[in-house]
Amino acid sequence: MKKSIWAILLALLYSFFYIVVGPKIKTQDLSFDGSEIIPFIMCFLICSIINVLVVLAVQRCKFEIKSERVTRFINDFGERKLFFLIWGFIFISWLPIYFVCFPGVLSYDIVNQTRDALGTIVDNHHPVLHTWLLRVFMQLGQRLFSSYEVGLGLLSLLQMLLVSYAISRLVMLLKKKNVPMVIVIVTALFSAIWFMNACLSVSMIKDTLFAAFLVLFVCHFTEIVMNPDEYLHNKKNLVLLPIVGFLLCALRNNGLYIYLFCFAGLVVLRIKNIKKAKIYLALIVAVILPVFVYKIYSGPVFDAWNIKPGEVREALSVPIQQLQRVAYHRADLLSEEQMEVMDYYIDNLKWMDPPVGRAYDPFIADPAKGCFRSAAYNEDPIAFWKFYLEIGTQFFKDYVVAFLSNTLGYWYPGQDVFTYVEYENYPSEWFSVPLERQSIMDLQFVDNYYASVCTSQIWRTTPGVRLFFVPGYAPWILIFAVILSWKKKENFSKTVPLFLPLIAQFGIMILSPMASFRYSWPFFLMLPICFVGIWGNAELKKTEK
Numbered sequence: 189m190k191k192s193i194w195a196i197l198l199a200l201l202y203s204f205f206y207i208v209v210g211p212k213i214k215t216q217d218l219s220f221d222g223s224e225i226i227p228f229i230m231c232f233l234i235c236s237i238i239n240v241l242v243v244l245a246v247q248r249c250k251f252e253i254k255s256e257r258v259t260r261f262i263n264d265f266g267e268r269k270l271f272f273l274i275w276g277f278i279f280i281s282w283l284p285i286y287f288v289c290f291p292g293v294l295s296y297d298i299v300n301q302t303r304d305a306l307g308t309i310v311d312n313h314h315p316v317l318h319t320w321l322l323r324v325f326m327q328l329g330q331r332l333f334s335s336y337e338v339g340l341g342l343l344s345l346l347q348m349l350l351v352s353y354a355i356s357r358l359v360m361l362l363k364k365k366n367v368p369m370v371i372v373i374v375t376a377l378f379s380a381i382w383f384m385n386a387c388l389s390v391s392m393i394k395d396t397l398f399a400a401f402l403v404l405f406v407c408h409f410t411e412i413v414m415n416p417d418e419y420l421h422n423k424k425n426l427v428l429l430p431i432v433g434f435l436l437c438a439l440r441n442n443g444l445y446i447y448l449f450c451f452a453g454l455v456v457l458r459i460k461n462i463k464k465a466k467i468y469l470a471l472i473v474a475v476i477l478p479v480f481v482y483k484i485y486s487g488p489v490f491d492a493w494n495i496k497p498g499e500v501r502e503a504l505s506v507p508i509q510q511l512q513r514v515a516y517h518r519a520d521l522l523s524e525e526q527m528e529v530m531d532y533y534i535d536n537l538k539w540m541d542p543p544v545g546r547a548y549d550p551f552i553a554d555p556a557k558g559c560f561r562s563a564a565y566n567e568d569p570i571a572f573w574k575f576y577l578e579i580g581t582q583f584f585k586d587y588v589v590a591f592l593s594n595t596l597g598y599w600y601p602g603q604d605v606f607t608y609v610e611y612e613n614y615p616s617e618w619f620s621v622p623l624e625r626q627s628i629m630d631l632q633f634v635d636n637y638y639a640s641v642c643t644s645q646i647w648r649t650t651p652g653v654r655l656f657f658v659p660g661y662a663p664w665i666l667i668f669a670v671i672l673s674w675k676k677k678e679n680f681s682k683t684v685p686l687f688l689p690l691i692a693q694f695g696i697m698i699l700s701p702m703a704s705f706r707y708s709w710p711f712f713l714m715l716p717i718c719f720v721g722i723w724g725n726a727e728l729k730k731t732e733k
Contacts, residue, residue: 194671195239202664203232210600213592216550239668246672246722262369267360274376275356281380282348285638286390287629291341293391294623295610296706301392302326303620312490313498317438318394337626344390347397351389354403355379358716361407365414365724375716382656383641384709387609398440399710404432406689406714409450413685414724416468426474433478434485441498442696444482449692451475454685499562505553505701506591507576512556513590514583516548521583529575535559550593551605553701597703598694601660604648607705611642659708662697665715666690673721686721690714 207228212218265273286292301314305323309316321343329339359376363369379385388396408429411419419425437444455462465472490497501508514522515530522530535558549555565572580587597603616622641647647657655661666687673683693711700707 192240192243194675195243196236198664198668198671199232199235199239202235203228205599206601207231209592210596210602213589213596214600214603216593218589242668243672243675262363262373270363271356271360274359275352277376278352278355278380278385279348282352282386282389284629284631284634285386286344286348288627288631288635288638289390289611290344290626290628291337291339291623292344292347293387293610294340294613294619294625296391296393298392299614299618302623306620309493309495311496311498312441312486313502315394315398315439315441316490316495317435318397321397322392336621336623340392340623343392347400348389350397350400351385351403354400354407355385355713357407358403358714361410362716362719365410365720367719367723371719371723375719383638384609384705384712387611387638387642388706388709391610393706394440395706395709398436398443399713401432401435401439402443402446402689402693402710403713405436405447405450406717408432409454409689410686410717410720412471413454414720416471420468420471426470429474430477430481433475434481437478437482438485441502444479446689446692446696448479449695450688453688453691457681457685500565501557501560501562503699504560504565505557506594506699508560509550509553509556509594510587510590511576511579512548512559513550513593514579514586518583518586526579530579533561533564533572533575535561550590551596551603551702553594557701594701595698595703596660598659598697598708599663601654601658603660603703604645604654604658606702607648607658609642609705611639657705659697659703659705659711662694662708662711665718666694669715669718669721673718683721686717690717 208224211224262270297314301319301322304310304314304319305326309319309323322340325339325343325346326336327339329335329337329342332338356376359372359379362372362375388399408419408425411425433447436447486497511530512534515534519527597606613623613625616624641657648654670684670687673686690711693714697703697708697711
């Protein structure tokens, strides 16, 4: 009965946000007229029944009978052969989009990055390592084949190999931790056919390689959480972890925070084992090393190359958006002194009657960030935060609404704005050198399929189907998985560390400038690790002896 209570409470929370809060934030109409009561009750009842049934099924269903023959058949392949079989299957499944989109999907930030790649890299707004890779491959293509596109096509191929490799490693980890074979197989199949994986694996964006190394990091981190003795015994892990950790940090600016959060959280949750630290000295060094190397890379190395760090406003989407909302909606309630300070941080408050592209948008922080003076913040960060807290105390409701609006797509499944995935290339004339799609094969049905699933609203508005097309289910799946894992293992401190990478990535998502499926893609790639928490074997106990 106690296990069902958690399922019912989650249904209550979900129904409240799905039926009441979400629609009000979406329409920006915060009035309450009582029309939500009946839909709320219906949603609560349906979700309660579904949640309770799922909890009972997870507790009782062992999968052994149905998967025994399959498990025996799979095991006959051997670990190494099975890994390459899965890797090859996933990679080959993505080849059609590679043939159609060659050299890759040239959208998102690629315009600015190719300009820097062929010119001078001046800052780390877009990760320097990724821009440098673009430079290397574009120049390689130009020198060997007189074509920048061929160089980008080779980089797309590398991305496909690394992402499919990382996913294959995760699938094999599920098998190693005795997750039921049926679930392992379904994970491999879904990873191969889910449109997001194929499309973003050939997209020239920093998220792609970052996602690959994030998944690899999760594989290492899970092994450390569940059985550090076994992990440490395999000496090659002490070499691979620093490499994976550094690339995780270098390929996206927030990778460092995910890395630090995971290990800091693990230390806090396993603090009672701190007396065993001497045993794991080599592992501790391997954990610290990538942070040390990254600080050298982003410090003295950047200074030597005259590369500036990215502007601070890129990390302040939430507070900037909150201040902008107050400036837009509550200007008449601000004192003259507050208006002067607001004008000091915000580039000309007349932006409230803006030219095109400068309008306040509650669902995306980019216009607001464009009005923020990073230099003013850098002069005295403490003064900014004092002002931010002062305004927040006075207009707390506006701060909450601003946060919920900017993150709406990450917790409300009914929000499908910005959930599209770029499929078409930007016009050739936008680039510093002409770059065009040069399809290797004319596969019209493949082209039509990906164009549809990447951009059509039909997929994103159809109940049930939209689970795979909008990121709004992310926190609910995570919360549900933590509850299931906790109740099945009966020990929160043992199981919750497995979810730290997912928690960290979701935290990064809600601090981003918009609720985009592209930003949440790494979260969903890592999601199968939940199966280890729910169905994985008892190796967790070995770390607690």
